Amino acid sequence: MTVVTALIVIAVGFVAWDRWRRGALIFGSAALVAAAFRLCLPTVQVGLLAVRSRPFDVAALAALGSSIVFLAATINTLGVN
Template sequence: MVVVGLVVLVAIVFVASDRWRRGAFIFGSAALLAAVFRLCLPTVRVGLLAVRGKPFDVAALSLLGSTIVFLAATINTLGVG
């Protein structure tokens, strides 16, 4: 949980410094990292990442993370080169 929290903190720093696409990409990567941790680690070790059953948690985090990464990678830069 601490590792995922630190990655989210890095994403917040990027968003706060007007690097929102990079921050969104890192935030989506944090969700994917949480899915990997939830899949690989036992329930007693993942802390607050264990919300429901393991299959649901992994599926929800994977869907959320991949959607955010996809949107961050494909969204228009609004005219910024």
């Protein structure tokens, strides 16, 4: 949980400094890391990442993370980072 929280804080920092695309990529990556942790670690160790069943949590986090990374990577920035 600490690793995912640290990634989210870093992403918020990038967004606050007007680097929204990098922040979105890091935020999506945090969701993908959370999905990997939920898949690999036992339920006792994942803490607040365990919301529903393991397959649902992994699928939801992977879909969310993949969507955010895809959108951040493909959107036209029009000269803005």
